[in-house]
Amino acid sequence: MDVNKNSYIFGFSAILVIVVAAVLSFAAESLKPMQAENVRIEKMQNILTSVGIEATPSDAGELFDKYIIDQKLLSNKGLVVEQEGLSPFDIDAVKQYKDKNLTEDERYYPLFTFENEEGKKYIVPMAGKGLWGPIWGYVAFAEDMNTIVGSTFDHKTETPGLGAEIKEDFFTEKFIGKTIFEGSEFVSVEIVKGGQPWDSPHKVDGISGGTITSVGVGEMMERTLKVYVPFFKSTSKASL
Amino acid sequence: MSETAEVKVKEPLFSKKNKKLLTDPLNDDNPITIQVLGICSALAITVQVKQAFVMSVSVLAVMIFSNLIVSLMRNLIPSRVRIIVQLVIVAALVILVDQVLKAFVYDVSKQLSVFVGLIITNCIIMGRLEAFALANKPFPSILDAIGNAAGYGWILIVVAVFREFFGSGKLWGIQLIPQSFYEFGYFNNGLMILPPMALITVGIIIWVQRSRNTKLIESN
Numbered sequence: 445m446d447v448n449k450n451s452y453i454f455g456f457s458a459i460l461v462i463v464v465a466a467v468l469s470f471a472a473e474s475l476k477p478m479q480a481e482n483v484r485i486e487k488m489q490n491i492l493t494s495v496g497i498e499a500t501p502s503d504a505g506e507l508f509d510k511y512i513i514d515q516k517l518l519s520n521k522g523l524v525v526e527q528e529g530l531s532p533f534d535i536d537a538v539k540q541y542k543d544k545n546l547t548e549d550e551r552y553y554p555l556f557t558f559e560n561e562e563g564k565k566y567i568v569p570m571a572g573k574g575l576w577g578p579i580w581g582y583v584a585f586a587e588d589m590n591t592i593v594g595s596t597f598d599h600k601t602e603t604p605g606l607g608a609e610i611k612e613d614f615f616t617e618k619f620i621g622k623t624i625f626e627g628s629e630f631v632s633v634e635i636v637k638g639g640q641p642w643d644s645p646h647k648v649d650g651i652s653g654g655t656i657t658s659v660g661v662g663e664m665m666e667r668t669l670k671v672y673v674p675f676f677k678s679t680s681k682a683s684l
Numbered sequence: 685m686s687e688t689a690e691v692k693v694k695e696p697l698f699s700k701k702n703k704k705l706l707t708d709p710l711n712d713d714n715p716i717t718i719q720v721l722g723i724c725s726a727l728a729i730t731v732q733v734k735q736a737f738v739m740s741v742s743v744l745a746v747m748i749f750s751n752l753i754v755s756l757m758r759n760l761i762p763s764r765v766r767i768i769v770q771l772v773i774v775a776a777l778v779i780l781v782d783q784v785l786k787a788f789v790y791d792v793s794k795q796l797s798v799f800v801g802l803i804i805t806n807c808i809i810m811g812r813l814e815a816f817a818l819a820n821k822p823f824p825s826i827l828d829a830i831g832n833a834a835g836y837g838w839i840l841i842v843v844a845v846f847r848e849f850f851g852s853g854k855l856w857g858i859q860l861i862p863q864s865f866y867e868f869g870y871f872n873n874g875l876m877i878l879p880p881m882a883l884i885t886v887g888i889i890i891w892v893q894r895s896r897n898t899k900l901i902e903s904n
Contacts, residue, residue, distance in 0.1 A: 453762045460769060464776045471780055475787035482790040501790075605731025605852075605877055652874055 487533070493596040494582035495558045495565050512567075514557035520548045522674030527552065537571035538578045553671050563587055565594075568672060572664025574657040577601040579610065579664065583619070589680040592633070595619045597661060607657030618648045624665075630673045635662035697823070705827040709835035711897070715808045716839040717890045718900065722808040726840055727882040729799055733856050736844035739799045740837030745781060746803050747812065747829040750774050754817040755825035761818070770813045771804075778804050808836055843885045851876030 446452065485501050488508040492499045499507045515532035519525045532554035540551055556567040564587050571580040581597035595616045602608040609615055622633050623645045635650040635658040650658030696702075715721045729735050753773050754761070761769050782800045785793035803809070812832050817825040848854055850873045853861035861870065875881055894900045 447760065447762045448764060453765055456760065456762060457765060457769075460772060464772055468776060468779055468783075471783050475783050478787040479783075479790075482786065486790065603731075604729060604735045605848075653877055 490596050490598065491556055491567055491569075491582055494567055494584040494594045496594050511558050511560060512556050513559045516555040516557070518553040518555055518672065518675055520551050520553070520671055522553075522671055522676075524675070525552070532556070535569075537569045538580050541571040541573075542578065553668070555672070555675070558584070568668065570664050570668035572660050572667070574599050574602045574610075574660045575607050575654075576603070579657065579660055581610075581661070581664070583665065583669075585624075585676075587681065589676040590623045590625045592619045592622045592624070599657070602657050603654070605653075606651065607654035609651045609654055610657055610661055615651060622646060622648060624669055628677070630670060632666040632669055633662065634666075635659060702824055702827050705824055706831040706834075709828075709831040710838065711835075711893070712900065714835045714839065714893075715811070715832050716836055716886065717893055719808075719811065721811045722806050722836055723883075723886070725799075725802050725806055726836075726843060726886060727879045728802065730840055730844040730847050730882050730885075731851065731877050732848050732854075733841060733844045735799070736840040737837075739802075740833065740840055742781065742799065742803055743806060743808070743836060744830065744833035746774065746777050747809055747833045748826055749777050750809055751812060751817040751825040751829035752822055753777075754813045755820060755822045758818050758820075766818065767810075767814075770810055774809055774813075775804050808832055839886070839889060842889065843882055846885050847876045847881060851881075 447456075482501075485504045488504040489499045489501070491512065492504065492507055495511075497507060497511065516524050517527055517530065517532045517535070530552065532552075535552055535554045537554075540546065554569055556569075558565040558567060566585045566587075566589060568583050568585070569580070570583065571578060573579060577600040579597060579599040579602065581595060583592055584594040585591065586593045597610040597616060599608060599610060602610065619633065624630060624632050626646065631646050634647050636647050637650055637655070638652065640647065640649075648662075709715055713719065716723065716726055725739065729739050750770070750773055754770060757769075778800055782793065812828060816828045820828070845855065848856075849860065853859060853865075853872050861872075
């Protein structure tokens with residue numbers, strides 16, 4: 445058989461492509477439920493990590509139900525809204541951030557309330573962009589809705605060892621104790637380069653070699669938290 | 685007559701020639717230092733030992749299967765479209781690996797995310813398919829895949845050991861340089877974690893290798 449005949453090449457390519465497509469779509473479809481479940485569990489783990497609770501994939505669901513006592517949905521004006529058929533947990537912050545077709549009014553901002561013996565904490569999900577792709581995270585606030593008590597960040601494709609370090613403890617721990625209000629003015633938390641006074645309550649030391657990702661984290665916090673300001677001001681017992 | 689035919693068919697599984705396929709790429713025919721393939725990923729993912737290791741294992745898996753498949757199909761692939769056929773096979777394998785990892789070992793798949801894409805473009809895989817699997821039987825092709833992936837892997841890990849140790853004072857994520865050193869004024873070398881140092885480290889390995897093994901030095 446002459447394998448270099450045009451008709452053979454067309455036939456061969458067609459069969460190869462169909463076989464590959466069939467194998468891949470079968471694999472993708474049959475593995476989808478497991479992957480979706482993994483993503484859901486991971487989200488619960490992330491939310492719990494931001495308030496300092498380490499959950500394993502097997503007990504994440506149980507711990508989540510135990511500690512997260514309330515889930516709210518905020519509009520882009522920072523007002524609590526009820527939306528039929530839309531659960532705060534199902535809001536995908538990254539997808540919403542990336543969807544350019546959504547108008548500001550169509551964006552919703554979830555707020556999770558955590559409670560244990562020590563009191564309540566408020567968890568804000570957020571999404572933004574790093575150097576190569578999306579980054580996202582959860583920042584937890586104390587009852588005064590001003591002081592950060594924990595955070596967790598993650599990324600899709602940041603450079604390992606550089607930008608990807610935003611998910612490491614040494615970075616997230618630097619946020620603990622920082623505040624987002626100066627008096628009653630919202631200032632967020634800025635990520636700065638070395639040599640600056642990051643003992644300031646609104647500044648955090650960035651990652652060397654991961655500047656763009658670090659700046660992305662700062663931008664993401666500023667942009668997202670701004671939406672929550674009216675809610676924080678109206679709800680917090682401290683005077684903001 | 686029948687005896688010679690017998691000998692031809694029954695080459696021992698690990699004949700001298702087959703062993704060479706495994707051992708040559710480790711040193712004298714190393715894909716990175718001698719063939720200068722796969723340099724791109726050697727720069728990108730050698731900041732930490734763990735990532736370099738996971739990458740090496742993934743490349744090993746993809747190489748074995750792609751070499752095997754291409755070798756099995758070697759008489760069916762039209763030479764005019766062979767490159768794109770190889771590409772389709774490698775890409776399909778990589779996506780398959782990625783999907784399976786995402787479903788069963790989600791943690792590992794998250795660490796791999798960025799590297800999985802890099803495997804498709806890894807020159808070593810296409811290079812070996814072109815240079816070996818297209819012209820050889822399946823078993824030698826598998827040996828060739830293992831040899832080259834191992835040759836790639838050990839360079840990656842050596843570079844990563846240097847970069848992680850001097851760049852962040854750790855190995856496999858564990859702090860090795862004690863805090864007291866830092867208090868005495870020791871600093872991690874920030875340059876080590878930037879890509880140029882990977883190239884310089886690979887250069888030093890090439891230098892050491894060639895000065896020990898003079899037959900590798902090209903004459904002008």
